[in-house]
Amino acid sequence: MAERASPPAPPPTAVADRLHSAAIHLLRTLRREDQALGVGPAKLSALSVLVFGGPRSIGALARAEHVRLPTMSRLVSGLERDGLATRTPDPEDGRASRVYPTAHGRRVLHQGRARRVATLARRLEQLPEADRALLARAADLIEGLT
Amino acid sequence: MAERASPPAPPPTAVADRLHSAAIHLLRTLRREDQALGVGPAKLSALSVLVFGGPRSIGALARAEHVRLPTMSRLVSGLERDGLATRTPDPEDGRASRVYPTAHGRRVLHQGRARRVATLARRLEQLPEADRALLARAADLIEGLT
DNA sequence: TGGATTTAGTTAGCATTGCTAACTAAATTG
DNA sequence: CAATTTAGTTAGCAATGCTAACTAAATCCA
Numbered sequence: 194m195a196e197r198a199s200p201p202a203p204p205p206t207a208v209a210d211r212l213h214s215a216a217i218h219l220l221r222t223l224r225r226e227d228q229a230l231g232v233g234p235a236k237l238s239a240l241s242v243l244v245f246g247g248p249r250s251i252g253a254l255a256r257a258e259h260v261r262l263p264t265m266s267r268l269v270s271g272l273e274r275d276g277l278a279t280r281t282p283d284p285e286d287g288r289a290s291r292v293y294p295t296a297h298g299r300r301v302l303h304q305g306r307a308r309r310v311a312t313l314a315r316r317l318e319q320l321p322e323a324d325r326a327l328l329a330r331a332a333d334l335i336e337g338l339t
Numbered sequence: 340m341a342e343r344a345s346p347p348a349p350p351p352t353a354v355a356d357r358l359h360s361a362a363i364h365l366l367r368t369l370r371r372e373d374q375a376l377g378v379g380p381a382k383l384s385a386l387s388v389l390v391f392g393g394p395r396s397i398g399a400l401a402r403a404e405h406v407r408l409p410t411m412s413r414l415v416s417g418l419e420r421d422g423l424a425t426r427t428p429d430p431e432d433g434r435a436s437r438v439y440p441t442a443h444g445r446r447v448l449h450q451g452r453a454r455r456v457a458t459l460a461r462r463l464e465q466l467p468e469a470d471r472a473l474l475a476r477a478a479d480l481i482e483g484l485t
Numbered sequence: 486t487g488g489a490t491t492t493a494g495t496t497a498g499c500a501t502t503g504c505t506a507a508c509t510a511a512a513t514t515g
Numbered sequence: 516c517a518a519t520t521t522a523g524t525t526a527g528c529a530a531t532g533c534t535a536a537c538t539a540a541a542t543c544c545a
Contacts, residue, residue, distance in 0.1 A: 203475040205463040211478035212459065213369055216362040217384060221405050222485045223359055224503075233530055238363060252493060259367050264532060266495060271530090288493040288540045313355040316484045324480055329349040331477030332357035334470055338462045339368045370532075381502055398522060410503060412524060417501090434511045434522040 212335070219313075226312055232275070232301065235260075239268050240277055240294060240302050248293040250283065259339075277301060358481070365459075372458055378421070378447065381406075385414050386423055386448050389440040396435045397426075405485075423447060 224234060232240075235258075242257050243249070249257075255265035269292055272278035277298035283289040294302070317325055370380060378386075381404075388403050389395070395403075401411035415438055418424035423444035429435035440448070463471055 203471060205460040205471065208463055208471055208475045208478065209459040211482075212365065212474060214384070215478040215481035216365050217380065218405065218485045219358065219362050219481050220366060221503090223362075234363065235531055238360075250493080259364065260531085261533065262494065263496080263534085266493095268531080270495095283493095286493080286541075288538095290494080313358065313484065314351040317351040317354055320480070325349060325351065325354055327473060328358060328477055328480055329354045331474055332354070332361040334466070334474055335361040335365050336357075338459065339364045367532090379501055396522080406502085407504065408523065409505085409525080412522095414502080416524095429522095432512075432522080434509095436523080 223313060230301075230304070232277075233271075236268050236271055236275075236277070237302065239265065240272060240298055243278060243292060243294040244299055244302050248291050250289045250291055251280075252289070254292060272298065369459060376447075376450070378423075379417075381410075382414050382417055382421075382423070383448065385411065386418060386440060386444055389424060389438060390445055390448050394437050394439040396429065396437060398435070400438060418444065 220234075230237070239254055239258055242254060246257070251265050251269055252262060254269070255262050258265065260268075269278060269280060272292075273280055276295060278292050278294050280290045280292055283291050317328070320328075366380075376383070385400055385404055388400060392403070397411050397415055398408060400415070401408050404411065406414075415424060415426060418438075419426055423441060425439050425441060426436045427439065429437050463474070466474075
C-alpha cells in the first residue's frame with residue numbers, strides 16, 4: 194500500500210479511442226519533419242530496420258514493417274533509386290534477394306532520425322521526468338499490443 | 340516519499356523514437372479495421388470532430404485536424420458523396436460553408452468507431468488495469484505535446 | 486523423377502490522403 | 516472604392532497502402 198489509490202479504470206474502448214487519436218495527431222506532426230528530409234516515413238522506417246536490425250530479404254522486411262510484399266518491393270525500389278540501399282541476389286535462394294543499407298543510407302538515417310525526432314524530443318524535454326518515463330513505458334506497451 | 344525510486348530518465352530522443360515507432364505500428368494495425376468499414380481514417384476523424392465537437396466550417400475543421408484547406412475541402416466532398424455530412428452556405432459569411440454530420444454519418448461513426456477500436460480494446464482488456472490507466476494518461480500527454 | 490504446389494518477388498492499377506500553386510469570390514481595411 | 520485578406524475550390528503531384536495477376540525458383544509427394 195502507501196500508494197495513492199489508482200485512478201478509476203478507464204473503459205478499454207475509451208482508452209483505445211484516445212490512443213488512436215493521439216497517434217494520428219502525433220504522426221501528422223512528425224510527418225512534416227520527415228518531409229523536410231525528403232525521404233518519407235515508410236522508407237525511413239524500413240531503412241531503420243536494415244540499419245539497426247541488419248540486412249534481410251524483402252519479405253522479411255515486409256513482415257517486420259507489417260506491410261504486404263508488393264508495398265515493400267516498391268519501397269525498396271525507392272530506397273535503391275535514392276541510393277540508400279542495394280538489392281543483391283540471395284546465394285542460397287534464387288527467388289529471394291537481400292537488401293543492404295548503403296553507407297549513404299546509414300548516414301541519412303541517422304540524420305533523418307535526429308531531425309524527425311528533434312521536434313518531439315524538444316517538447317519531451319519540457320515534461321517532468323516522470324511523464325517522460327511514463328511515455329517510454331507507454332511506447333513499449335503499445336508495441337506489445339500490436 | 341514512500342514511492343519507489345523512479346526509473347532512470349530515458350533520454351528524450353530515445354523516447355521520441357520509440358513513441359514514433361509505436362505510433363506507426365499502432366496505426367497500421369488499426370487501419371485494417373477502418374478499411375473494413377470503407378471510410379478511411381482521415382474522413383472518419385473529421386466526421387468524429389463534427390459529431391462530437393459540433394458542426395463547423397471547413398477551415399475550422401482543417402485546423403482541428405491539422406491539415407491544409409484543400410485537403411479538408413476534398414475530405415468533406417468525400418463525406419458528402421458518401422452521405423455522411425452535408426455542406427450548407429454560412430448565412431453570415433458568403434465565402435464560408437458549414438458542415439453538418441448527417442444521421443447516417445452519426446450512425447456510421449459510432450459503428451466505425453466501435454469496429455476500429457474493437458481490436459485494440461480487446462487487447463487492452465487483457466492488460467492490468469494499471470497499464471491501461473497509464474496508456475490513458477499517455478494519450479493525454481501525447482495530445483498535449485502536439 | 487516429375488508434376489503440383491508453395492514461396493519470393495515484381496508489375497500494374499486503384500484508392501486515400503498529404504501537399505503546393507493558382508484560381509474565384511466574398512469580406513475587410515484604409 | 517481600391518487593395519488586401521480570407522474561405523474555399525480545382526488541378527496536379529507524391530507517398531504509401533492494397534489486390535490481382537504474373538514469373539521463376541524451391542519444395543513436396545506419389
